[in-house]
Amino acid sequence: MILPPLPVDEDDRLSALKSYCLDNISAEPAFGRLAAIVAESLEVPIAYLSFVENKSCNIIGAVGLPTGPGPREVAFCGYTILGNPLVVPDALLDERFVDNPHVLGPPHIRFFAGVPVRALGQPVGTLSIIDTTPRDLSGPGLRKLQGLARTAEDLIQFRLGNIRHAAAERRLESIIESNPVAMAVYDAQDRLLLSNGRYRETFLGSAEVKLDALITLSDLFDRIAAGGRRIWIEGQTVDWKTRRMELRREGVSPYYIQIDGQQWLLCHETRTEAGELVASFADVTALKEREAVAAEQAAVLRTTLENIDQGLALFDSGRRLVACSKAYFDLFDVSPKLRRNGTRLETMIHDLARRGVVLGREAGGDLPRPEELLRDRGTRRFELRLDGGRVLSTTMAALDDGRLVVTCLDITERKEVERLKDEFVSTVSHELRTPLTSIAGSLGLMAAGATGELPPAAARLVGIAHRNTDRLTRLVNDLLDIDKVESGQMQFELKRIDLNVLAVQAVEQSHPLAERVNVAIEARTAPKPILVEGDVNRLLQVADNLVSNAIKYSAPGQSVTVTVGLKGERACLSVIDRGPGIPEEFRSQMFRRFSQADASDRRSQEGSGLGLAIALAICHRHGGTISYESTIGIGTRFDLELPLADSSALPDPSGAGVQCLVCQGDELASDRIRHALEQAGLTVEIAQGLEAALSAIHAQLFEVLVTDLLLPDGDGFDLVRRARALRNGNELAVVVTASRPDPRRNSVETVALNILDWIEGDLDINRLTSAVERRGRFFDRALRVLHVEDAADLSQVVAIALGSTAGVDLATDLETARLRLVSKEYDVVILDIALPDGSALDLLPMIAAGPHPPAVVIFSGIEPSSDVSAMVHRVLMKSRSGVTQLAETVREIARERHG
Known part of the structure; x- marks a missing residue:
């Protein structure tokens, strides 16, 4: 016996068998009837249809043979599925089958003929006939067998369609059943074809209720009513059953129904081309409840708008009126024809002008334009005087979505x-x-x-x-x-004033008061004159008021500090106390006349309540401002800001003495650092948190910042980032201290922020002072770096990572690199070995020959030899090291060479 070979596309054939759901199937009557037709047509005792699987030949319809699977290796159909018809006149004379067990034993095959049965073009099975005596199959007989095989293929296709249709029906039923919306399908005669559990639960009280097949809608209504449920259509006085038929005829959909006066459903009905009606019922009870609440709120709003004496109007993004109080119309004397929603704001203003009603700002100036408010998303408060003498306090505010809110209040009597x-x-x-x-x-x-x-x-x-x-x-x-x-009657004698002198005079004038209440007071002036134009006596009056207030509200033993510096491009005199802070309820009226934090007749502090109002007015006449920051229980800071007289007031960055700002989360650590740096001859100021440090940097020029990562009011890394954005913070040498490792230490941003040193773990005072002392030498000038690299974009990234500590020149080839080395002296040279015109290693003799050879760092994708590696300072492979590590390496080399 010779076993048949496997088809060359056996995997595709088995896949087609599976796709048509023909694997591991049992016998089916349709295939048995086909086998009987084949046996009768070709006058043979045995005929069958089989499908050849991976290891078996499965007979699914037969005459003269039992159905079911059998071994594939002894099946004649193993040859048939190779793709061609197989005809064996006498098996005993065919060496392939002479000793086949089906020839020597039952069913004693002598004659065999089989043709392939295909699916997706693949021979998945055979239609075969058998006789126990030798015979031949003529051409017409073979064609007849082949034709019947095509019928088998049609049966297979039809069977697959039935399987898919049944699966689709099951999926549809599953989708409908699992849908949270009640659903039902009725035929053209309103008989129920299909419903899900939610439908039965909604209308009949339980999803387990069994409905008779093709129950009519009318009978269903009766059954619902028998269950005690009452269903009404919204806005109707008749029940659902009565009105439902009318709605069907009128084609009304969707519509709302209510069950037992509680549950609301939104009904959608769709008629299919076949006349079937698909109905869905979504529970919208929560929506209806929200609508009721919204309607109630709208009624309250209407009543409020009709009765409040304040003008209030809301305009949409097109400046059309959306809602308005009656008082708004009355205060602005809006024409009756315009008193409706949809009226444009510009139309109201034009109507007032047409009728001769004049609008003007009480304090002078132009009225704010709505488009400016909408563009800036701002709020403007101003007073309007109508030509009749009435004064309106008016606010116009633009919301983020483009809407505009206008409020107004008649303050004529108050004025x-x-x-x-x-x-x-x-x-x-x-x-x-x-x-x-x-x-x-x-x-x-x-x-x-x-x-x-x-x-x-x-x-x-x-x-x-x-x-x-x-x-x-x-x-x-x-x-x-x-x-x-x-x-406007106060006269000012303007001249150039040094704010440092003013601060010292204010402190000296306040010393008697400070000594009387046991409060320490000191002035911290800027290293250079801070010049402003002003009346010295009036500005001294302002400073004296701020200082005396700080002393009055400080407890015995506390201190008051007066500092002078810059705040942006303006001069700033700051008065800082450690008093109780300004009460929240007093802050909004603090600069009003006769206002006092304690207005009772037993208040502890003397004063008229006019000092701050006068100070603010004098400050405004000088083009300045007074601002404050206050924290209850911690203290208050007042800033008097004035325009600088000229650019000469800016501090000189090269001033003598290193000014250090220390910002730590631990007070003990702050004292240790202060003591160590002062021992090294440096001037130290302590900031009690992130915001205090930023204010100090804003107002004064420091050379060194020592900050902890963990601050009372924020993150030290964020402090460095924000300080770098300030004018005075760009050139700060920064030392970071951290009690535990932080992943940001080796980030690109850390390198770009130009951090001098990062000390982790226990505070190493010696390392800290060494870093600060090294600062002067290391930052005398920017590092000069030559980057020999043919990828210009990579060089730009390196330059960004090095930040302001280095100036980077790029050479994309050997020729440019040689010209750069001849014309300029560098501190560090970074080499990429592979260049368009040769190897950058050829530059090493030239680099080493100079009077002050620069440090060489190889940053390449090609690993140099050990001899070359010994000639340079550092080797970094692009595959293992990033730009961050390269930048840090350059900075370390610079420290080694300069520190």
Whole structure:
């Protein structure tokens, strides 16, 4: 017996068998009937249809043979699936089958004929006939067998279609059943064909309810009603069953229904081409509840807008009115025809102008344009005076989505009250000043003994009267000052002033008060003059007010610091206390007249409540500002900012003495570092956190920053990043201390931030002071680096990584590199070995021949020999080392050579 070979495309053949779902199948009646037709047509006792699988020949329809799988190696069909018909007239005479067990034993094959049955073009099985006596199969007989094989192929295709259709139906049923939306399908006569569990649960109370096949919709309604459920259509007075038929005829969809007055469903109905009706019922109860809440809120809003006395209007991104209060229309006297949603803001303004209503800013200037607000997403507050004399306090605010909110309040009466109060204050002040001067002078003479020595009791009384007369005089002076400033009558004698001198004078004037309440006070001036244009007496009045307030609100034993420096391009005098901080509720009115943090009649601090108002007004007349930062329980910082007189006020970066700023999360570590650096002859200032450090760098020029990564109010790495963005922080030498390793140490950003040293673990004071002392030599000038590299973009990345510590020249070939080396002296040369015109190693003799040979770093994809590696300072392979490591290597070499 000779076994048949495997087909050359056996894998494809088995795949086709599987694709047609023909593997491991059982006998089927249709295939048995086909086998009977074959046996009768060709007059043979045995006929069968089989499919050849991996190791078996599976008979699925037969006459004269049992069905089922058998061994593939002894099956005649193993030859048939090679692709051609097989005809064996006498098996005993054919060496392939002479000793085949099916020839020598049952079914005693003598004659065999088989043709391939194909699927996807592959012979997946055979249609075969057998006889127990020798015979031949003529040409017509073979063609008949082949034709019946095509019928078998049609049966296979039809069977596959049925399988797929059944699978699709199962998928559809599964999808419908698992859908959270109630679904049902009715035929053209409104008989139920299909429903899911959610549908039965919604309308019949349980998903397990069994429905009769083809139950009519009318019967279904009756069954629902029998279950006690009541279903109504929204807006209808009849139930669902009554109205449903009318809706069907009218083709209305979607529509809402409500079950038992609680659950809301949105019904969608779609009619198919076959007349079937597909209905879905989505539970929208939550949506309906939200709609009800929104409707209630809208009603509340309408009532509010109709009754509030404040003007309020909302315009959409096209500046069309969306919502508005009645008071808004009334305050702006909007025409009746425009009092509706959709009216444009510009139309209202034009209508007012057409009717002669004039709008003008109370304080002068142009009105803000809505398009500017929308572009800047800003808020503008201003006062409008209508031509009838009314004054409106108005706010226009642009929202992020382009909408515009306008509010207005009639403050005419308030403005009149303020005017009367101003007149009263002015009159009283002038009428009191003359007699007060006389009284104060007389009391002063008596206290000085001009009338003879006073008895002790009388002297005490005169002293009390004198002190209170001085207080009253200061109050009158404050009233006159605020009146002069706000009316524009205060005169200023402008000249160039050094803010350092002003700070020292303010501190000296405040020393008696500070000593009386046991508060330390000091002035920290800038290393160079900080010049401003101003009236020295008035600016000293401002500084004195800020300093005296700081002293008054400091507890005994605390300190007040006055510093001078730069804040951006402006001069800045800062007053810093460690007092209780400014109460949150007082901050919004702090600069108003007569405002005091403690306004009770038992307050602990003296004062009229006019000092800050006067200070702010004087500052504004000088083109400056007063700002503050305050933290309850920690203290307050006031900044008086003024325009610089000219560029000469900028500090000289090359000033003598190294100024160090230390910012640590641990106070003990700060003290250790301060002591060590001061022992090294350096000037040290301590910052108590990230924001304090940034303020200090902003206001003063430092040369060194020593920062911990863990700060009370932020991250030290973020401090370095933000400091580099400041004008005074660009050239800072930075030393980072970290109690534990941090992955950012070796990042590209760390290299680009130009960090002098990064000390991890226990604080090494010797290393720290060494790094700070090395700073002067290392940063005298930028490193000169020559990068010999044919990839220009890589060289740009290296330059960025080295940052401001190095100037990088690029040479993309040997010729350019030689010209660079001849014309300029370098500190470091970086070599990529492979260049377009040769090897960069040819440059090594030239580099070594100079009077001050630079350090050489090979940064290449080609590994040099050990001899070459011994000639250079460092070898880095591009495959193993990145730009970060290269930049750090260059910086380390520079430290070794210069430190």
